[in-house]
Amino acid sequence: MAEMPHLLHGYHDNHHRCQLFLNPNHENPLQTFRLRTVKTPWSIHNRFLEHLEAYGLLHFANLAARSGSFTADPSFLTSLIDRWRPETHTFHFRYGELAPTLKDVSMITALPIRGVPVVPPRVSPTWPTDVSGRLRLEMPISDRSSPPRGVPLRWLRTNFEILSTYADLETTKRHVFAYLLWLFGVMFPNSHGELVLPGLIFFAAKIVDEPLPQNPPYSFGSAMLFHTYRGLCDASQKTSFTSKAPLLCVSYEFLQLWS
Template sequence: MVGLIRSPASTFREEESIDSKQQGRSKEEGVNRGKGLCFERVDEFDGDEPVVNDIDGNEEQTNIPTVEHHTDIPDVDHPMDMLSSSEVVATPFLRGLVGPSIPTNFSCHVAAKIWNNEVVVSTFVERWQPETNSFHMPFGEMFASLDDVSTILGIPMTGTSVSTNNLSRDEAVKVLVKLLGVSKDDAVVELKEAQGQLVPLEWLHENFQSVSNADSNDFIHYAARAYLLLLLGCTLFVDKTTIRVSVVYLKLLEDLNLVHSYAWGAAALAFLYKQLGMATKSTVRQIAGYMTLLEAWIYEHFICLLQEELDRLEAHEVIWDPYISKRDNHPFAEVAYYTGLLKCIDIVEPYHPDRFLRQFGRMQTILPPPLSPVS
């Protein structure tokens, strides 16, 4: 399998599929995800605060926003007119992003609850076990498989390995000059500013955003590589600063006709495994990697997100296969059954789908020993 490091594959027993009724509450059943609570859609309520049911089914008052269903729709000219002034974001959207396409009411959107790293990411990081590369839950192990990555991101899982030698400072300068067409002096300055074999994302944006069809083919190719490098630095391979990207990925973009042939999904998962493992260290205060992928996976599989709720979570409360009704458009990626090692540049991480077979609709077998750590 190209792009993956081969290892003896596990055997998977074809067992009875998990009853779809136990996959979790679907959106059609009117259950909305909330901040550690299981919200039910309500037609009306008395008083100022809605009544919700907690994980044990007990009613309680809360001031956490819920999705409300009303038969009477207000007569407004624009959905924004329904928002109070406190619901409109006055500060920049997510890491300072600004622009005409950026929503101004993000703080009251359900996605804002999922993007809250303090609530979601840290809660799951403390359950991460680097030896098995999985979350250890009260009922067993779970984590994003190659099928999850394929379905959520839609990028290749197989193909040429995302692998190349690391660069020295001089080699990084040469790569920038050759593949982005910048001067040697500019390349040296930017590498020095980024403090390593990296370049600032803002620098890529400023130098190549003005590309047009009137430019030479060479400059258009430079701009295309700069855009792809910027994209990788903003998504799959985000570092802790979130404002720079390694030049080593630029080497993989030299031939633009081959970019689609790389196993970007497997590389992204290996990179995320590594960052989660580092984040479990008591001295680490930040985490790198594609958090949107992690948060989307959590959103699809879990309804309750707070620590005390996860501690009491049972297997039947997990949405094991959230894509079961979407398989016509997102066929199951058979490569998800692969057991072995995933690679991203100099990162090599074990991949153990046999430790979370229930995510594939199968019976969980006795867990085999994990692969030995790779130094």
């Protein structure tokens, strides 16, 4: 057997999905990854535009608003995962290595790649109450998870998608806050379902509460790239299967358009 290249790590290689192809006794067929795609997009209200543009989120919001016409390809994305190496954070193809970069993020999504890193602060245990207070609507609590794991995206869209043209400033802020939570849930999907994680509530609140900046202060582009790398690394190590197919948690719009 050929010696393992020095760039590859034995632990990652032993747990990599590629071992399923090499095992002739593997009984279960390889499954295509499940995707946390947005079932119903959220149209951007004109009152949201100034906040989205000031923080460099408008172009990605337009991409998310057209997700209904964007068809994600689970089989194609699965084939990419099979070629991802966690050691180098690159796809290993026959013709060499390739990986998305910050420049790709900027070109495809126009998200800012300069500024303060998007590092969520410590989450307050009272965050469900805080969100309900901000939105003036009690957030639903699932019986299956206590405390709740995040804010449901469907609940946000159902209750805050429609904003009256004559809405006052406080009502508009509530709708902007709800929309930002939904957008972050699309940008950073997770394994807990159609939820936005509590750590991202901080950034939605900052965007709504603070005066509009002249330049985008947060590097949402680098956060998306990190989230994509982490999602690919986790997915490449999923070799055990249950009744459900494994889950891929990345920004599918970005990764597929990059590919």
